[in-house]
Amino acid sequence: MGVVVIDGSTVRSFVEDEEQFKKTIDERFAALDLNNDGVLSRSELRKAFESMRLLESHFGVDVVTPQDELTSLYESIFEKFDTDQSGSVDREEFRSEMKKIVLAIADGLGSCPITMALDDDENNLLKKAADLEASKLEKKAS
Numbered sequence: 001m002g003v004v005v006i007d008g009s010t011v012r013s014f015v016e017d018e019e020q021f022k023k024t025i026d027e028r029f030a031a032l033d034l035n036n037d038g039v040l041s042r043s044e045l046r047k048a049f050e051s052m053r054l055l056e057s058h059f060g061v062d063v064v065t066p067q068d069e070l071t072s073l074y075e076s077i078f079e080k081f082d083t084d085q086s087g088s089v090d091r092e093e094f095r096s097e098m099k100k101i102v103l104a105i106a107d108g109l110g111s112c113p114i115t116m117a118l119d120d121d122e123n124n125l126l127k128k129a130a131d132l133e134a135s136k137l138e139k140k141a142s
Helices: 008-016 019-034 040-050 066-081 091-109 125-141
Strands: 004-008 112-117
Touching: 004 125, 008 091, 008 112, 008 125, 019 040, 019 125, 040 066, 040 112, 066 091, 091 125
Parallel strands: none
Antiparallel strands: 004 112
8 A cells, every 4th residue: 555645636637648548548448348348348347336345335434235226326327438328338438437537536636635545556547647747756856
């Protein structure tokens, strides 16, 4: 686990680095595409969100959410990602929605830096943003 200081501009800079952001999102997409068919199914996207435990915990404490409510929430998330309503999420749809999500995080962080403890998971988007910012600062210093 690492500790980073991050703000909205750090996250926004990560998104604006189109090459790095695309590479990161494409890697995440490939990891989620369990059957390697080039699209994410409802079950693949649901497994991804279930693994993040965003809906089953509240500030790290498990909460009991009725299964039908969870299913409805996951369906809603899938519909948001499946912009062409094809029944699957392709790489472009995934990139587009992830960009919106990450920019919303940047807006939420604003300009006030916060200290965050992040898992050393190489797929953590906020960690990637912080690492990219750190590498830019190192280049300026040398």
